[in-house]
Structure formats: C-alpha cells, structure tokens
Amino acid sequence: MAPQLDGFFKQVDNDAGHYIERLRKAVAIPSISAEPARRPDVVRMGEFLADELKALGASVELRPLGDQPGHPGLELPPVVLARYGNDKNKRTILVYGHYDVQPAEKSDGWATEPFDLTVDDKGRMFGRGATDDKGPVLGWLNAIEAHQKAGLDFPVNLLMCFEGMEEYGSEGLDDLIVAEAKKYFADAEAVCISDNYWLGTEKPCLTYGLRGCNYYSIEVSGPGADLHSGVFGGTAQEPMTDLTRLLGSLVDTNGKIQIPGIMEQVSPVTPEEESLYDNISFTMNDIHESLGSKTTIFDDKKSTLMARWRFPSLSIHGIEGAFSAPGAKTVIPAKVIGKFSVRTVPNMGIEKTNQAVFKYIEEQFAKLGSKNTMKVYEQHSGKWWVASPKHWNFSAAAKAVERVWGTQPDFTREGGSIPVTLTFEQATGKNVLLLPMGSSTDGAHSINEKLDKRNYVEGIKLLGAYLHYVAEEPKV
Numbered sequence: 036m037a038p039q040l041d042g043f044f045k046q047v048d049n050d051a052g053h054y055i056e057r058l059r060k061a062v063a064i065p066s067i068s069a070e071p072a073r074r075p076d077v078v079r080m081g082e083f084l085a086d087e088l089k090a091l092g093a094s095v096e097l098r099p100l101g102d103q104p105g106h107p108g109l110e111l112p113p114v115v116l117a118r119y120g121n122d123k124n125k126r127t128i129l130v131y132g133h134y135d136v137q138p139a140e141k142s143d144g145w146a147t148e149p150f151d152l153t154v155d156d157k158g159r160m161f162g163r164g165a166t167d168d169k170g171p172v173l174g175w176l177n178a179i180e181a182h183q184k185a186g187l188d189f190p191v192n193l194l195m196c197f198e199g200m201e202e203y204g205s206e207g208l209d210d211l212i213v214a215e216a217k218k219y220f221a222d223a224e225a226v227c228i229s230d231n232y233w234l235g236t237e238k239p240c241l242t243y244g245l246r247g248c249n250y251y252s253i254e255v256s257g258p259g260a261d262l263h264s265g266v267f268g269g270t271a272q273e274p275m276t277d278l279t280r281l282l283g284s285l286v287d288t289n290g291k292i293q294i295p296g297i298m299e300q301v302s303p304v305t306p307e308e309e310s311l312y313d314n315i316s317f318t319m320n321d322i323h324e325s326l327g328s329k330t331t332i333f334d335d336k337k338s339t340l341m342a343r344w345r346f347p348s349l350s351i352h353g354i355e356g357a358f359s360a361p362g363a364k365t366v367i368p369a370k371v372i373g374k375f376s377v378r379t380v381p382n383m384g385i386e387k388t389n390q391a392v393f394k395y396i397e398e399q400f401a402k403l404g405s406k407n408t409m410k411v412y413e414q415h416s417g418k419w420w421v422a423s424p425k426h427w428n429f430s431a432a433a434k435a436v437e438r439v440w441g442t443q444p445d446f447t448r449e450g451g452s453i454p455v456t457l458t459f460e461q462a463t464g465k466n467v468l469l470l471p472m473g474s475s476t477d478g479a480h481s482i483n484e485k486l487d488k489r490n491y492v493e494g495i496k497l498l499g500a501y502l503h504y505v506a507e508e509p510k511v
C-alpha cells in the first residue's frame with residue numbers, strides 16, 4: 036500500500052538539514068500575537084509562509100481580517116489561504132495551523148535565546164514556536180517539497196489555512212471559516228490539524244477532543260498613582276490586597292473550582308467512557324517527566340487523564356501592574372489586572388460560564404467592603420470540541436502512524452484548546468482529525484520550548500504518509 040512512500044521517506048531523510056534551516060528562519064520571527072507591539076512581526080511571519088508556499092508553486096492569498104476587537108487601529112494579522120493541486124480525481128484535504136506564538140523572553144528563564152533555534156547534542160531543537168506550531172505548519176510545506184524533489188506525484192489536493200491569532204483566541208477567524216466554507220473550502224473532504232502533543236515521549240496519538248478556554252481579566256484600581264507604602268500603607272485601601280483575595284477565592288490547592296454554576300454544567304461520566312482510560316499508554320512517570328516534578332494533584336493515571344481531558348480547570352496566569360522585578364520595592368500599585376482562565380468541557384456554555392464567573396467575583400468583591408473599583412471581563416474565548424474517531428480520516432492517520440512509527444496510535448483527548456476546531460467541523464460538515472507531531476516534554480507555552488529533531492523529521496513523513504493513505508481511502 037502507498038507504494039511511493041519509500042521514495043518520499045528517503046527524500047525527507049536527505050533534506051532534514053534543510054528543513055531545520057527553514058524552521059530556524061521561522062523561529063527567528065518573534066510572531067507573538069498577544070503583544071500589540073509585535074504585530075508587525077506576526078504579519079512578517081504570515082508573509083514568510085506565503086512566500087515559501089508560492090515558491091513551492093501553491094496559489095496563495097493573504098486575507099485581511101480587519102481591526103482587532105477592542106484595539107481600534109490595530110489590524111489583525113492576515114490569514115494565509117493556499118491551495119496546492121486542483122485535480123478533480125484526487126481527494127481534497129484541508130489543513131489548519133497557526134504561525135503566531137506565545138510570548139517569550141530570555142529573562143523568563145530560557146537557557147538559550149528563545150528566537151534563535153538552538154539544536155543540542157540530543158537533537159532537541161529549542162526555540163519559541165518550535166513545537167507550537169511552526170514545526171508542524173512547516174511540516175506540510177516540507178512534505179510538498181519532498182514530493183517535488185523526489186519526482187513523486189502529490190497524492191491529494193491540499194487546502195491550507197494558517198492563522199496568526201490562535202494564541203489569542205483566534206480572533207476574527209470564525210467568520211472567515213463560515214464565509215469560506217462553501218467557497219475556498221468547498222472541496223474539502225476532511226480536515227487535519229497538527230497542533231497538539233503526544234501524551235508521553237514514545238507513543239504517537241490521534242486526538243478527537245479538546246477543551247475550550249474562557250480567558251478573563253479582573254481589574255482593581257483605587258489610588259491615582261503608585262504610592263509609597265511607608266507613607267500610605269495602613270491608610271489607603273490597596274488594589275493588590277483586594278485582587279489577591281479575589282484570585283485566592285477562585286480555586287483551591289487541589290484544583291477544585293469554587294465558583295457555583297461551573298461543575299453543574301459538566302456532562303456525567305458514562306460507563307463506556309470509564310473503560311477508555313485503561314488502554315491508554317500513559318503512566319504517572321510520563322506526567323512527572325513533562326511536569327518536571329512530582330507535584331501532581333492526583334496519584335493515579337485515570338484521575339489525571341480525566342482532570343486533563345474531561346473536567347474543567349481554572350488557572351491563574353499573572354498580574355499586570357504588580358511589582359515583579361527582583362529586589363524589594365516598597366510600592367503600593369495603583370491599578371492591577373489579574374488574569375485567569377477556565378478550560379471548558381462538554382456541556383459547558385461560554386455565556387453561561389461567563390455569567391457564573393462574573394456573578395461570583397462581584398459577590399466576592401462586595402463581601403470585601405472595599406472602596407476600590409473592580410471590573411471583571413472576558414478577554415477571549417474558544418469552544419470545546421469532541422468528535423468521533425470512527426471515520427476514514429482517522430483510519431488513514433492510524434495507517435500512517437503504523438507505517439512511520441511502527442506502532443498503533445492511542446486515541447486521546449487534549450487538555451488544551453484550538454478555538455476554531457469546532458467551527459471547521461460545523462461550517463464544513465467534515466470530519467476533523469488532530470494529528471500531533473511533538474511529544475509531552477516539548478514545553479509548549481513554557482520556557483525552553485523544543486521539538487525533537489526525530490519528531491520533526493518523522494512528523495514530516497507522518498503528515499505526508501497520512502495524505503497518501505487518505506488518497507487510498509475509498510470514496511463512499
């Protein structure tokens with residue numbers, strides 16, 4: 036089956052160094068979507084991708100999305116839409132990925148410069164975006180190029196949609212997907228997204244579910260300017276005191292969300308679901324390795340996987356305006372903004388969750404009896420998604436995993452979020468598959484994010500092999 040794969044694999048092995056150089060160029064562009072000052076870099080990254088795709092012979096469009104909501108005059112980065120191949124006798128597959136990244140500063144604790152791809156003697160390629168999601172996005176381009184260089188026919192028509200705002204809730208993309216579902220994406224017969232991670236370091240997986248994410252800010256202000264704590268301490272009501280008490284009321288040490296109206300929305304565990312967890316190749320050692328410590332809430336595999344995949348969680352991310360430098364500054368910050376998010380699961384609603392969060396925080400603030408001013412609002416949100424893996428899209432991917440990695444994949448859900456996944460499914464009416472490239476120790480969103488050279492090179496083979504097996508799936 037898929038007789039051309041040996042030639043394709045050989046070409047990928049030959050050109051591994053070239054693919055790493057392509058990733059190096061991409062990582063060097065600090066395309067941080069959360070920082071408005073970096074917007075020109077995000078745009079430059081979109082243009083870099085468009086140029087690379089054009090050089091490969093794809094037809095490419097850079098679609099503007101207008102201004103970012105709440106930021107008049109700040110344009111959203113363009114969506115890169117591309118098509119490679121237009122043969123009516125071939126299947127058409129739509130792939131999605133993102134070219135923006137999370138913020139990163141060397142001073143956060145990186146061992147190397149985050150935007151300078153650094154390959155160590157174990158083949159670990161360190162750099163912001165290496166695994167999330169520049170490596171996988173370039174994987175599709177590398178697969179096209181390898182076919183060209185090996186003189187092989189590309190097995191499918193490939194539609195591509197690469198965005199630059201995924202790490203900020205994919206603002207603006209839902210509307211484009213809906214508008215293009217019956218136009219640019221009309222031929223798509225299935226969707227594939229490579230933007231998540233294996234559960235461990237050795238066993239590949241195919242993913243059929245994601246949690247959603249509602250992201251919030253709590254703003255507390257009082258004094259007209261930052262104050263001297265010797266002069267004003269004990270006389271002024273301090274915004275930071277109020278904010279930390281509010282943040283401290285949201286969740287307990289064991290992750291139990293304290294907000295009424297959240298857990299009540301969660302769909303009950305069915306006996307069928309209970310039996311799924313035993314067969315997943317995952318141990319507490321895997322999570323201890325990727326966590327870098329043994330500080331897990333649960334001590335068993337099933338509770339840990341359930342907490343990650345099918346229950347909501349609440350995480351506190353940071354405080355804007357607070358003193359955070361080393362040393363000891365005796366300041367009373369005048370205005371502080373706490374950031375937290377709730378990962379959502381079936382059957383939680385975005386609006387219902389917002390209302391529960393707002394009500395609870397307003398009640399908690401009223402209880403403080405503070406004269407300060409408090410505002411709580413949603414920054415962005417993304418929906419959860421759970422699909423059926425019983426589809427030819429998943430069967431083709433499973434064959435590709437077996438061919439490339441010599442083992443059968445696990446079928447997993449993911450604790451992270453990819454906001455447009457459900458939109459692709461609903462707008463196109465097609466099956467969506469998540470086909471990860473990176474492993475559990477990659478440290479996406481963390482310091483020292485990396486992608487192993489092995490996962491990158493075999494991952495390029497995996498994406499290409501998936502397209503070959505898709506082409507062999509009978510049309511029903």
Ligand SMILES: C[C@H](N)C(=O)N[C@@H](Cc1c[nH]cn1)C(=O)O
Pocket residue numbers: 167168201202203204230231248250417450451452453454479
């Ligand atoms: C799983 C994916 N690679 C990812 O990292 N997604 C982000 C998306 C996001 C950011 N804000 C809200 N959603 C994530 O899960 O944090």
Ligand SMILES: [Zn+2]
Pocket residue numbers: 133167168201230
């Ligand atoms: Zn991602």
Ligand SMILES: [Zn+2]
Pocket residue numbers: 137167202479480
């Ligand atoms: Zn991410």
